Amino acid sequence: MSAAGEQLGGRAILDPALAPPFPVAALAVLRDPQLRKNVAHAIDVIQGKRARLVAEKPDWQALRAAASWIKDEALRNLGLYLEEFEARCTAAGGVVHWAADAAEARRIILDLLREEKASEVIKIKTMTSAEIQLNPFLEAAGIGVYETDLAEIILQLGEGEPSHIVVPALHVNRSQVREIFARRMGIRDLPDDPQALTAAARQYLRGKFLRVPTAISGANFLIAETGSVAVVESEGNGRMCLTLPRTLITLAGIEKVLPRFQDLEVMLQVLARSATGERMNPYTSLWSGVTAGDGPERFHVVLLDNGRTGILARERERQTLRCIRCAACMNACPVYRQTGGHAYGSVYPGPIGAILTPQLEQLRHSQSLPYASSLCGACFEVCPVKINIPEVLIDLRAQVTDRQRRRAGRFFDPLYLGLRAANLIFARAWLFHGAQWMGRMGLRLFTRKDGWIHALPGVGGKWTETRDLRGLPQQTFHEWWAARKTGTEGTREQGNKRAEAK
Amino acid sequence: MRASLFITCYNDTLFPETGRAVVTLLERLGVELEFHPRQTCCGQMHANTGFRGEAFSLAKRLIRMYGDAEAVVIPSSSCVAMMRDQYRGLVEELGDERLRRELDALLPRVYELSEFLIDRLGVEDVGAYFPHRVTYHASCHGLRALNLGDRPLRLLAKVRGLELAPLKNLDRCCGFGGTFAVKNGEVSSAMLTAKLADVLATGSEYCTALDNSCLMHLGGAMHRQFAGMKTIHMAEILASTTPMEALG
Numbered sequence: 001m002s003a004a005g006e007q008l009g010g011r012a013i014l015d016p017a018l019a020p021p022f023p024v025a026a027l028a029v030l031r032d033p034q035l036r037k038n039v040a041h042a043i044d045v046i047q048g049k050r051a052r053l054v055a056e057k058p059d060w061q062a063l064r065a066a067a068s069w070i071k072d073e074a075l076r077n078l079g080l081y082l083e084e085f086e087a088r089c090t091a092a093g094g095v096v097h098w099a100a101d102a103a104e105a106r107r108i109i110l111d112l113l114r115e116e117k118a119s120e121v122i123k124i125k126t127m128t129s130a131e132i133q134l135n136p137f138l139e140a141a142g143i144g145v146y147e148t149d150l151a152e153i154i155l156q157l158g159e160g161e162p163s164h165i166v167v168p169a170l171h172v173n174r175s176q177v178r179e180i181f182a183r184r185m186g187i188r189d190l191p192d193d194p195q196a197l198t199a200a201a202r203q204y205l206r207g208k209f210l211r212v213p214t215a216i217s218g219a220n221f222l223i224a225e226t227g228s229v230a231v232v233e234s235e236g237n238g239r240m241c242l243t244l245p246r247t248l249i250t251l252a253g254i255e256k257v258l259p260r261f262q263d264l265e266v267m268l269q270v271l272a273r274s275a276t277g278e279r280m281n282p283y284t285s286l287w288s289g290v291t292a293g294d295g296p297e298r299f300h301v302v303l304l305d306n307g308r309t310g311i312l313a314r315e316r317e318r319q320t321l322r323c324i325r326c327a328a329c330m331n332a333c334p335v336y337r338q339t340g341g342h343a344y345g346s347v348y349p350g351p352i353g354a355i356l357t358p359q360l361e362q363l364r365h366s367q368s369l370p371y372a373s374s375l376c377g378a379c380f381e382v383c384p385v386k387i388n389i390p391e392v393l394i395d396l397r398a399q400v401t402d403r404q405r406r407r408a409g410r411f412f413d414p415l416y417l418g419l420r421a422a423n424l425i426f427a428r429a430w431l432f433h434g435a436q437w438m439g440r441m442g443l444r445l446f447t448r449k450d451g452w453i454h455a456l457p458g459v460g461g462k463w464t465e466t467r468d469l470r471g472l473p474q475q476t477f478h479e480w481w482a483a484r485k486t487g488t489e490g491t492r493e494q495g496n497k498r499a500e501a502k
Numbered sequence: 503m504r505a506s507l508f509i510t511c512y513n514d515t516l517f518p519e520t521g522r523a524v525v526t527l528l529e530r531l532g533v534e535l536e537f538h539p540r541q542t543c544c545g546q547m548h549a550n551t552g553f554r555g556e557a558f559s560l561a562k563r564l565i566r567m568y569g570d571a572e573a574v575v576i577p578s579s580s581c582v583a584m585m586r587d588q589y590r591g592l593v594e595e596l597g598d599e600r601l602r603r604e605l606d607a608l609l610p611r612v613y614e615l616s617e618f619l620i621d622r623l624g625v626e627d628v629g630a631y632f633p634h635r636v637t638y639h640a641s642c643h644g645l646r647a648l649n650l651g652d653r654p655l656r657l658l659a660k661v662r663g664l665e666l667a668p669l670k671n672l673d674r675c676c677g678f679g680g681t682f683a684v685k686n687g688e689v690s691s692a693m694l695t696a697k698l699a700d701v702l703a704t705g706s707e708y709c710t711a712l713d714n715s716c717l718m719h720l721g722g723a724m725h726r727q728f729a730g731m732k733t734i735h736m737a738e739i740l741a742s743t744t745p746m747e748a749l750g
Contacts, residue, residue: 023686030692316591334675338692372686374679374693375550376642394588397552415681419548423556426511427563429540436515452725462684466691467722470516477514477521481537 012161012342015133016361019345021368026343035171039163039340042170043331049277050328050382057273066266068386071322074224074259075312081224081257082303088227092289094299102132105304109134109216109249110141112300116247118214120144123152124241125231126218127165127325128251128304130347131360134216146208148237150201157184163341163349166275166327171340205237215245215296219252220324221267222301225260228288229301232271232281242285248296253304255312255321267324270384274326307360316395320355322385327352329379329389335372344369351379355392363399370396414459433478440472447471505618506536506571508564510578511543517714523741524577524615527630530741531623535575538567546584549592551681558596561589565605573611575618577737579712582614583647614644615737616653616712626656632742633663636734637704639697639720641713642675654712654736661739667704674700678719698723701731708734 013019029035054060074081086096099105113121121143123129135145147156151169155162158180162168169177178192181200190200217238221230229250231238242248258267272281290299311317330336330350341349346357346366354373358366370393379389410416425431446453453469455461463469475483505528509521528535545560564585568574576582586609593602619625638658644650658666677683677693684690701709701720709724711717714735721733 023688026689030688334677334693335689338689371682374675374677374682376675377646378673381646394550398554401552419551419553419556423548423553423559426543426560429542432542459684462687465687466726467719468725469722472515473518475518477509477518478539480518480522
């Protein structure tokens with residue numbers, strides 16, 4: 001187990017089918033001050049840069065509106081644009097494959113690798129491959145898989161899991177990186193300064209780049225108009241991965257398609273600023289099919305659905321597919337700030353993960369994720385494609401509740417029963433007033449001499465674990481109002497007169 | 503000027519002093535207040551926990567109840583946000599066309615307290631006196647759903663004797679989030695701890711806000727930790743005209 005893994009009390013589980021519920025998974029991180037410090041420090045740096053660069057764009061809100069409009073238009077005509085992409089990409093010498101789910105995508109990729117007689121493969125910028133759990137599948141089939149993004153190398157060598165979608169090793173600090181590199185690369189006396197660590201990674205990578213003739217990449221955008229694929233990155237390792245091998249396989253979710261080449265003008269501006277707080281990302285690779293004598297000779301695109309058309313079919317949730325994976329939402333999220341990414345039990349953490357994962361899983365798993373938010377709205381405020389994440393969270397909560405209504409276990413859930421009862425009570429004022437009286441009587445048992453409640457049983461105990469609760473006042477507001485109306489009508493007259501006199 | 507006070511269920515039950523302060527404040531400004539005796543809850547807790555049908559029944563009740571009101575004043579940003587952001591979706595999904603029209607007619611007359619004072623009454627100086635060091639916590643709903651902007655700060659700036667202490671990370675949530683505070687109690691508490699550190703660092707006597715829900719959260723932790731600070735709804739500051747008893 002790696003240092004980072006030890007910090008988490010074992011390797012984090014990012015499989016929604018196996019991951020514990022969010023509140024449980026969060027506990028390990030909440031009890032780890034170093035990890036929380038790493039996370040808060042890293043996102044403070046990115047957020048600060050982002051805020052400065054967004055502030056320098058007077059047309060930022062117009063850019064957001066344009067970006068969200070472009071994605072909406074693409075999604076409304078998704079079938080059309082995907083077929084256009086397929087036609088153009090094929091005409092340019094690429095081969096397009098369609099995968100309905102994770103298993104099909106894995107099989108297509110394995111078949112392609114077998115055709116190539118590949119025993120090794122290098123990878124870059126593909127979160128989608130983690131979504132379909134490609135690495136363990138390929139390794140089980142006897143294929144050596146090497147990540148080439150610096151953060152992904154750290155995680156692969158350290159047997160850790162990504163905790164952020166732009167900075168996957170955000171939770172690992174420099175001395176932990178040094179330890180992983182020294183151990184796995186067999187370098188004794190490796191210092192922990194960034195230059196030495198980068199040099200070690202470069203040494204490790206060059207060998208792979210020059211030896212392995214097959215690569216798998218993700219895609220930031222697919223362009224329907226030209227059949228092109230775009231990958232943006234900071235390190236240049238992606239550029240190596242995309243140009244050196246003989247065969248390149250790109251795995252992309254179907255929502256990645258943009259109608260026109262010109263749409264990149266808007267998307268690249270909002271993506272770089274939102275993701276890393278840069279005006280422009282250092283490397284933007286764009287290619288269409290294959291070009292003789294330049295780059296890969298064989299190029300495949302695997303278009304992955306894996307639950308996306310189900311999201312597309314729902315009007316309010318459809319906006320989820322606008323996501324361009326910039327991570328601005330998790331950087332802004334006060335929940336993510338405390339828990340980091342692993343608690344979300346999915347390769348997609350943070351607010352976007354809280355809405356995307358349950359939908360990709362069709363709510364069979366990850367039912368706790370829609371509740372992993374205080375609905376503060378910071379994510380919506382920063383989202384460059386204007387995904388109203390709180391709105392979708394609330395909608396998913398309604399879907400979870402609707403499922404719960406059909407289960408007998410609901411009668412043992414105090415929150416469920418409490419909310420149902422509250423609804424009946426709030427429907428009639430006399431019942432509400434009766435419940436207030438009963439609450440006052442009941443809570444009096446727990447109220448101390450200072451007028452405060454320090455401990456409550458049951459669900460209330462979740463509150464009093466860390467917070468006190470003031471005991472209920474002797475008189476509700478409506479009782480005060482009624483008494484005042486009958487007894488002290490003069491008060492209001494006086495008040496009015498005083499205001500008039502002024 | 504007549505206005506109907508929707509006090510909200512938790513203010514009625516837990517924070518009647520806020521309601522009394524709203525009455526004192528608005529009557530001092532010449533507003534004739536009404537109080538609908540059958541009012542209960544806006545349905546926010548149900549909607550945000552996923553009980554859409556239950557939230558709808560409460561929304562319908564409230565829309566009908568305030569159909570005739572000249573203006574509705576609500577001393578809670580999150581309840582106003584519930585009406586503005588969620589009622590339409592609920593009514594469109596579950597309601598009828600008539601209810602939607604009633605909602606459209608009602609919403610322009612619904613005000614959060616600071617909106618009512620500044621936008622409707624046109625006052626910033628409400629004649630308040632509160633000689634204390636105070637920090638203002640911007641609740642998420644007031645900040646992002648209602649876009650209250652600097653309204654609360656403009657009101658506080660005109661309070662005589664009040665020394666306003668700026669709060670770091672003003673836009674960060676305190677971690678309350680309704681049922682989130684119990685469903686994700688540990689995460690909520692971690693957020694609260696971070697927020698409280700910023701609040702206490704202001705060295706204020708009071709932390710104020712336009713939502714008693716955030717204040718109940720912050721105040722509960724202050725009390726637990728024997729912190730030398732109290733919470734107070736802004737209505738009570740604006741209603742105050744005489745020096746309060748020391749931290750009374």
